[in-house]
Amino acid sequence: NAGVTQTPKFQVLKTGQSMTLQCAQDMNHNSMYWYRQDPGMGLRLIYYSASEGTTDKGEVPNGYNVSRLNKREFSLRLESAAPSQTSVYFCASRPGRAASYGYTFGSGTRLTVV
Amino acid sequence: SQQGEEDPQALSIQEGENATMNCSYKTSINNLQWYRQNSGRGLVHLILIRSNEREKHSGRLRVTLDTSKKSSSLLITASRAADTASYFCATDGGSSNTGKLIFGQGTTLQVKP
Numbered sequence: 471n472a473g474v475t476q477t478p479k480f481q482v483l484k485t486g487q488s489m490t491l492q493c494a495q496d497m498n499h500n501s502m503y504w505y506r507q508d509p510g511m512g513l514r515l516i517y518y519s520a521s522e523g524t525t526d527k528g529e530v531p532n533g534y535n536v537s538r539l540n541k542r543e544f545s546l547r548l549e550s551a552a553p554s555q556t557s558v559y560f561c562a563s564r565p566g567r568a569a570s571y572g573y574t575f576g577s578g579t580r581l582t583v584v
Numbered sequence: 585s586q587q588g589e590e591d592p593q594a595l596s597i598q599e600g601e602n603a604t605m606n607c608s609y610k611t612s613i614n615n616l617q618w619y620r621q622n623s624g625r626g627l628v629h630l631i632l633i634r635s636n637e638r639e640k641h642s643g644r645l646r647v648t649l650d651t652s653k654k655s656s657s658l659l660i661t662a663s664r665a666a667d668t669a670s671y672f673c674a675t676d677g678g679s680s681n682t683g684k685l686i687f688g689q690g691t692t693l694q695v696k697p
């Protein structure tokens with residue numbers, strides 16, 4: 471009953487470095503999402519994948535790319551990290567697009583860019 | 585921009601008391617959801633209320649929705665120290681075909697033993 475698994479849990483990057491945040495769910499959910507959480511800002515949507523094979527931009531996509539590798543996995547890539555990307559990143563999934571489902575969240579990746 | 589605005593931003597009560605948190609939103613919705621986040625953890629889905637519902641209960645949780653005022657409230661009755669967490673409302677912004685949710689900034693609840 472793992473749910474949504476995110477790796478790594480913590481990461482420190484230097485400005486300009488790249489990295490990929492991994493997310494996998496074992497609930498056979500169709501839709502997956504990446505959010506970032508900053509103090510006083512709540513959660514903001516970066517990218518989402520409403521179904522396998524599709525990805526779309528959210529509210530704050532600049533500086534990020536995503537890959538929906540298969541139905542289980544949805545990765546988030548920072549090509550050239552900037553201090554403004556210091557945040558806590560959450561991956562979430564839900565069974566389908568329909569508005570009647572709640573999200574299942576991972577435990578987060580705490581990223582610091584120095 | 586944030587769809588949901590929550591009030592108060594912080595709330596401190598004694599164990600056994602009731603806690604009420606409010607959420608206001610800007611656009612039409614299909615449903616509104618409430619989540620809990622314990623410190624350093626991910627969010628946990630608590631309850632979902634549809635736009636044609638006015639009140640919903642789940643255990644010690646009671647959620648109300650007033651679409652005419654674009655507002656919702658979450659009531660936690662007989663609070664416990666374990667209820668200490670941040671609580672977020674989230675709406676779909678009226679979009680039912682993407683599953684995107686728009687989150688408020690949250691209410692931090694402290695329940696003192």
